[in-house]
Amino acid sequence: MDALLDGLNDAQRSAVTSPASVLQVLAPPGSGKTKTLTARVAYLVNHERLQPWNIIVCTFTIKAAREMKERICGFVGEGTEKKLILGTFHSVARRFLVRYGQQIGIPKNFGIADTTDSKSIIKRIIDTRQYLVPPDQARSRISGLKARNVSAAQFAATQKKADEHEFANVYSEYEEQLKSQNLLDYDDLLVRCVELLQKVPECVSSIQAVLIDEYQDTNNVQYELMKLLAQARGRITIVGDPDQSIYSFRAAEIKNLLRMRKDYPDSSVINLEMNYRSSGCILTTAMAVIEQDESRPEKALIATHCVGEQPTLRHLANAQVEAWWLVDEIQRTTTLTAGLLGYNDYAILIRSAALSLSIERSLAKAGIPYRMVGGLRFFDRAEIKLVLDYLRIINQPESNDVLMRIINRPSRKIGESTIKALVKEAEQEKTSLWTLILAIAQGRRKSRSKIAKPAQLGIETFVNLILTSQKKLRQEDSCDLLGLIDHVSIKISLEAYLKNTYKEDWKERWANYEELVSQATQMATSVADGEEVADDALPVVEGIEQRQDTAADILSKFLANVTLSSAVEQPNGEEVSQVTISTIHAAKGLEWPVVFLPAVYNGSIPHSRAEDHDEERRLLYVGMTRAKGLLYLSCPVKLASSEDTVLSKFVDDPSIQKFFSRSGPSIGSSAIRDLAQILGRACPLASEVQSAQSLVERIEDDKYPFTRDEIDGTESWSNFANPRNAPSEPWAKRTKIQHS
């Protein structure tokens, strides 16, 4: 028919052109669901002459929405894609409320309270009412009630306990505050839009098509919304894959698939069976993993690409070695493929954010640019910054900015205005904030009397904490960084602070803290980026006494290393090729030529706190099916706590293991040809491949920094921190040769 349909197979084409009023496309990963959905939108505009503003497309993330717009733009006239109602459920709901919200009493220019805003409003209410529930807990409870459309009054009416009435009061005051500030929170966007479309169905009278990607992860309110959006004469198209349902923790309802069949008994179902993403080997392996779930109906999935390289399953000595190996493998494969692969082509997908520290450090050390998706870089995370700020002040109390950040965190009843007054006073006297509060705490200043009693006590507690920590540091004659970090975390009651401040994800944050602790000692002595030289690298001069590092030296070296490794240039420009680090959850719907899944052990995946192991298996399946050409799974033999790991039960079976190679892909010339075919790229010249190969061989012969035993964990890994063994060195050389 035209270019739009040319690139599609028969099943995809019939989905794109289907006249069905309700169409479900259910298909495995990589079968072109998103591609089909995109083409269908363009088809509706080009062939069925629907106006773009009468079409609604819901995607799961903002990134997916952007990508879809770009793809549609290629098929329809320039600018048409902008007229579509296309975005996440929340953004689509917002548009209707902006346009028609007045009908149900929502003023036109409402603002949106994000999770942080909601939390701080609730915190203020809780503080003034002296209600003893952590703000986060109250927020998620309110959110749950709102999602079920239960108002504060309705909730109160069903409760007997005084406590619950107090909660209802907090809830109702929260609603009042939102209203008085003209704000809607995330739940409001969906719930109020449902209300609008129920009361004023005319709002959607012009809507002719509603299309939804990643349908398997919609929740009940979103399902309701979909139905209402299409209530006039909207045709519905959903695409999804029950095997990729991974958001049950956000109340996504896999049952919505069945519900849809019941609500729309005459809906058509189209299955897609061809996979256009991954190599044959990757598919077979991923299918073997998901097929362990026996409750799941059998499905066909046919590879369209060549068999390709076997996926790799590797045991490494520990997380540091794992991170080093992974970075080395990135360098090795980019070099060997002679320009076929760039850093953009690599993704490292992790189960939980705490795992990123060692990987980020290794990448930074090797000078490989990376970007984090769906999460902050390790040292930018609030809980890590907090601990590091305390260490910075202990090391160097004169840093006013740092001190201002932590003097009242956790709360010591030192208010904003007191802090401002203190800063001003210090400025006037040309002294540091620390010198000033030290004098106040020790009763050496008159201005003390101007400060409220609780704040005076707060200042004393804070000053004492810093002084005792400094004393501790001076007394230690050996490196006891761990002792110091522990001391700080106990004194500020870090665990309780995280629990109260971040009710929803405090465990994750605590795990980040533990990860920092577990790597602190090693980081204090390791060499960051070759900038700093470890003392043991200097030659020993006979007759001159070597100065031993004091605990204080170790602390400042540790902080310097942290600063250096987080300061590695992270360019934002599109043109810079960067490795992606993402959680598996945030990688849904995306694809990369090369995918690494580190930390594949029981406790990580399935996660120790996960109840639904089938969902964890699906998560691993989602991760594996992101890969086009090369797939690596790895597992450290020991954790930092020196506990032994057990390989994830999802792959720890001979029937699964037979699909993996233990040694990793060799990347010979036929492998490179296969890769080029899978990626649809030009194959590098044989001469280029040959010279890359002899280069790598030379380097591995003379420079390989570790023995096999060391990598596999048969020998201790203590040498890792030694600059003479710095693993980035041979690759740095290799890169240089390549450039010249």
Ligand code: ATP
């Ligand atoms: P997921 O379940 O992971 O979201 P999906 O089913 O949405 O996967 P897409 O992302 O749409 O799959 O497609 C996967 C890859 O296959 C994309 O690179 C897409 O361009 C390609 N593809 C899809 N259909 C075809 C086709 N008929 N011919 C060639 N390539 C195709």
Ligand code: MG
């Ligand atoms: Mg998709």
